[in-house]
Amino acid sequence: MATTVSDRPGYGQLLRTPGAWTFLLPGFAARQPFAMLTIGIVLLVQHTTGSYGSAGAVAAVSGVSMALFAPQSGKLADRFGQRAVLLPGVLLHAVSVSALTVLALADAPLWALFAAAVPTGASIPQIGPMVRARWAALLGATPDRPASPLMSTAAAFESVTDEFTFVLGPVIATALCTGVHPAAGLITEAALTLVGGLFFAAQRATQPAPRSAATTTEPHASALSVPGVRVLAVAFLGIGAVFGGMQVSLTAFSEEIGHPGVNGVLYGVFAAGNMLAGIACGAIAWKSSPRRRLIVGYVALTLTASGLWAVHSVPLLAGLGLLVGLCIAPALISGYTLVEALVPATARTEAFTWLTGAVALGQAAAVTVAGRLADAQGASTGFLVPLAATVLALLTLLALRSRLTPRLSGRTVARGIGHREPVTVD
Numbered sequence: 001m002a003t004t005v006s007d008r009p010g011y012g013q014l015l016r017t018p019g020a021w022t023f024l025l026p027g028f029a030a031r032q033p034f035a036m037l038t039i040g041i042v043l044l045v046q047h048t049t050g051s052y053g054s055a056g057a058v059a060a061v062s063g064v065s066m067a068l069f070a071p072q073s074g075k076l077a078d079r080f081g082q083r084a085v086l087l088p089g090v091l092l093h094a095v096s097v098s099a100l101t102v103l104a105l106a107d108a109p110l111w112a113l114f115a116a117a118v119p120t121g122a123s124i125p126q127i128g129p130m131v132r133a134r135w136a137a138l139l140g141a142t143p144d145r146p147a148s149p150l151m152s153t154a155a156a157f158e159s160v161t162d163e164f165t166f167v168l169g170p171v172i173a174t175a176l177c178t179g180v181h182p183a184a185g186l187i188t189e190a191a192l193t194l195v196g197g198l199f200f201a202a203q204r205a206t207q208p209a210p211r212s213a214a215t216t217t218e219p220h221a222s223a224l225s226v227p228g229v230r231v232l233a234v235a236f237l238g239i240g241a242v243f244g245g246m247q248v249s250l251t252a253f254s255e256e257i258g259h260p261g262v263n264g265v266l267y268g269v270f271a272a273g274n275m276l277a278g279i280a281c282g283a284i285a286w287k288s289s290p291r292r293r294l295i296v297g298y299v300a301l302t303l304t305a306s307g308l309w310a311v312h313s314v315p316l317l318a319g320l321g322l323l324v325g326l327c328i329a330p331a332l333i334s335g336y337t338l339v340e341a342l343v344p345a346t347a348r349t350e351a352f353t354w355l356t357g358a359v360a361l362g363q364a365a366a367v368t369v370a371g372r373l374a375d376a377q378g379a380s381t382g383f384l385v386p387l388a389a390t391v392l393a394l395l396t397l398l399a400l401r402s403r404l405t406p407r408l409s410g411r412t413v414a415r416g417i418g419h420r421e422p423v424t425v426d
Contacts, residue, residue, distance in 0.1 A: 014153045022203045023134050028161065029196025031127035033093070033189055035169025037062060038363055039247050040177065040185035045113065047182040048104045052252055056371025058113045063364025065121030067357035073126050074353035081210040082130050083201045090197030093123035097190035101183045125197050129352040132158055137208040159333045163275035170247065170271060174264035223351035227403040228342040231396065232335045233358040235298065238393025239328060240362025242305060242386040245370045246270055246321065249382030252374035253317065262314060269318045273325025281333050290337040291404045295397055297331035302390040308383035338404055362389060
């Protein structure tokens, strides 16, 4: 149940925060890898090998590598500062993507592509969590001031920005790979990461103080030690599987019907539904708890994903893809909202990177399995992957929902655009 809010701090006020634009613009460019990399790898490797299975496997290696290294990157950024992690990271990423591209175009053996995919995924900069940390440094509570009411507006803004990235990135990568050159998507991804990451790292004024230089009375603990974070990670694995399964299966479907260019349109419609739902969720003052919204969102996601495999026309697939996209954002935003109530402040950046890594891992597994199914049985069978993953994640949520109880009863957490709500247990 929800009611709209008309007297909340808005985006305009948030974006007038001194220093905000200095990290938002380069941050937007530098966060594109997560949205562009997988589809860029799939399209290039499929072009050079003729196999969606091989393409999905290479993309999966990069995704698994990211999932394993993202939390470590978050820990290092908290301890030594974002700049110290970003500068070597974006340089390594640009070199690694370049090596992977050259090897693919040279028809290198699959093991060589796997070897290049490891540092490619490991070096993806964790810009989203870093931007959230900068908002917290600008607007969060300190010994000298209370938290700004704009903190929750910033949380909603970042969620919508993430959704917009998933709208824009795959569409750009697909258009470049199909309209310019199969390697153009990866080359552009590497360039955006390098330029955006270097400019982002240069903005020292808004960088949070490293933990070693900061004073805090709250003991540091690993985010993964919180049971609720582990449950959310499983839920986000399912969401990642939807992204990966949709990317590969829509690509295979477009090739199967002889219109590869329609892939960008289909995925864009799916991602647009995701973004629009994110905006709508932020515009509502929810009376139900984030835990309940997460479960309801997952039920809806599972139901909509169940029909993908049976659809064989472009208009129907676009319509159903839109519905699937509309169901993703509520689940994502509810999960991220729960983190603030479940995790101590000293471990929240790490918690966000665990969830980001879980999405990457689910995406990696899905592109591998969906790619092999598409090779062996046709594009439609690839759509069974999002269905199976969401069913398993939903069952986990239902069985372990008690672990999503907030640490502190009655704690107030960010809900959306300029509104805060008490976390309730249902």
